[in-house]
Amino acid sequence: MLVSGTGGASDEWTHVADPARPGADLKPDPSAVLPSLARSTRVCAYDRPGTTRLDGAPNRSTPVHRPTTAAAAAEDLRALLAAAGERPPYVLVGASWGAMTASLFARTEPARTAGIVTVDGASPYLEDTLSPAQWSAWTDRIRAGDQGEGLEAPDYPAAVREVRAAPALPRGLPAVVLTSDHPWDLAVGGGSTWPAWLAAQQQLAAELHARHITDTDSGHGIAVEQPRLVTDAVRDVVERVRAGQGR
Template identity: 60%
Template sequence: MFARRLVGARRMSAAAVTLAVPLALCAGAAPAQARDDGDGPARPVDIGGGRRVLLDCRGSGSPTVVLVSGAGGASDEWTHIADAARPPYVLVGASWGAMIAALFARTAPARTAGVVTVDGASPFLKDALTPAQWSAWMEKVRATDPGKGLETPDYPAAVRELREAPALPRGLPAVVLTSDHPWDLSVGGGSTWPAWLAAQRRLAEELRARHVTDTDSGHGIAVEQPRLVVRAIRDVVGQARAGQER
């Protein structure tokens, strides 16, 4: 089954916990209700605190693939559907969505079959940036007008929550996709590109993931190279299925 448009939230713990609400609804959908023939109507799901997410469940089989969009992102970031229905889940996090996916994997390992990050935000980025760059980026994030009810990430709090969460389960299938067309956060003077790459390497090491760096893409890999993302998802799904059969 394919579940999409689960958006980033200001509090990481709240975001990870509230994943359980829409995912439970996806898992409970009968196969006859699943859609895999193009865009169908998504339904809003109340996750508390006056917030809602749009839930779109498609396909059948196991494990479920959960596509977690980046900050301000929506379902149009994902243009391909992986044929995957009930727990456990393969979590696919783009940009900020990678932080949410990683926290879910740490706090719900029994429900996690694998992780794919798509030029994902890394908890190691603060260490890789200079203090001036980090400070300027945090100020830039705080000054961003989210508009239209969108939420902005709280990076420092998110990093703390990840560090306080249980360790990732060993042997978890994972792929880290990293952009190779330089892009920049444009903060604090000097290029942030080397720091981004260093943080991606450390993320891949922490996840014990296959690290794909030849992506021919900028930050928006899901839009620029969707087939590459699909291949990574299928790889992780295949490993998860093989593990279930053992």
């Protein structure tokens, strides 16, 4: 189950970036994560409420309640899976904000979760690794960047509280954490936030007892910049699940 980043619809998983044309529009490609995974396993992506397509068009989903919490997003995912008749267990793949949704779903639905992959995922430990000034400035920036009524507006402080209040992830859950290695910065609160991002990723990987892939040759958008890495990580988790090497 592929869970996109903030505001992102399902086409984040069917498109790739052109390394020869930085900044160009993403293009659909058979090497993208979803079509690549579909060659070996069933794979699903979805348009969360309040997200938009890559061309800027709104998706056909309902408006989202705002601010958007991880708990609300996890409940939407439960409803989607039930309506679609998709039977568990699931391997959850969360990119950026989507990792908060995937993590909370896994914690609250352990019997239905077979594995987890985070793709430069938002880590609840970022509140600890950023300075108080940086964390406050970042959450202020997210609120200031609100895109309008009905569109997704992540509430990171609430999401962190929700994840930390939830049960621990099942021990032995097959997991992979992919982390960007091209420095990028939240540019808030003074000083670089890049070391804090890396530290939060390291703590997330330790909590998950995950294989941590840090040599990604990518910025934050690993799924579109290096789709093969994401595909291989998901296949690794799926194969471990099928081999009975999970919990």
